[in-house]
Amino acid sequence: MFAQERREQIIKQLRIKKRIEVRQLEEIFQVSGATLRTDLRELEKEGKLLRTHGGAMLLENDLQKEDILSGRKNIEQKKFIAQTAIDYIKEYDSLLLDSGSTTLEFARELKNFKNLKVITNDLQIALELQENPWIELYLIGGKVRNRFRLTNGVISLDFIKNIAVDKVFLAPNALSAMDGATTSNEEMRAMKQAMMASSTESYMLCDSSKIGKRAFCKFADPSEFQMMFTDSGISQKEKEALEKKGMQITICE
Structure with a gap:
């Protein structure tokens, strides 16, 4: 799986779970924590999520867009x-x-x-x-x-x-x-x-x-x-x- 595809899947997981930990992502994607933390940093730069200690959460605006x-x-x-x-x-x-x-x-x-x-x-x-x-x-x-x-x-x-x-x-x-x-x-x-x-x-x-x-x-x-x-x-x-x-x-x- 290419990095962009994996990042899109991470956002899909967040839309379901609202927040997720790196260890959970490791089990889903079978890649290293370092690789996933890079993904989360890039997604945060794009304004798609907020990194937390050990994981990430979907931004409130994205939650509300989903509700609409x-x-x-x-x-x-x-x-x-x-x-x-x-x-x-x-x-x-x-x-x-x-x-x-x-x-x-x-x-x-x-x-x-x-x-x-x-x-x-x-x-x-x-x-x-x-x-x-x-x-x-x-x-x-x-x-x-x-x-x-x-x-x-x-x-x-x-x-x-x-x-x-x-x-x-x-x-x-x-x-x-x-x-x-x-x-x-x-x-x-x-x-x-x-x-x-x-x-x-x-x-x-x-x-x-x-x-x-x-x-x-x-x-x-x-x-x-x-x-x-x-x-x-x-x-x-x-x-x-x-x-x-x-x-x-x-x-x-």
Whole structure:
């Protein structure tokens, strides 16, 4: 394998694992640690990763680019999830909606409801729901993350900590029995944890492509959710492992 091919494969491994150690790369590529450290230095110069002690991690921007691209995939599965999860909403509920492509599909299912209070940090969800005069809509203030259509930061957290709602619907970047629900950075972890703390019940919307994977920051254990909604692509092994951790799972088809 040529050096450039190996470096492309290293980036592919990082997109799956988010961080990796040189010793793991030695097992995968069967080349010396010195050669791999050279690869990592060159990839860091190109702005594709950040070297850490003994390995490397994917840069946050690359993680977020992957999230945006994944949001364009699995649309049918996300619609199934949204159409099933909507049965858990009743009139006069107050809801927190996390930012994400699956929660956006869920928000679209809310458009025909009456007498709901919805709070979100997602700009696109807010634009969808503001068309319905029967929904009392709140957009969480704070710093806008350019190109990612959401707000976060200290102002956002202060807002969330001063409200109390019935239910929150969250979308993780990744989910596994071993690592729990994870997201790409510390700011998003703080946001999701604040939303859960302000809600009586927490629900997860997670298409199967995210299951069995992990992102950089853990924000919750599987047992902290009343229900997780996913599609039929989840493996039996992952389903059983999550259930052993106390997670209730609904398969949406």
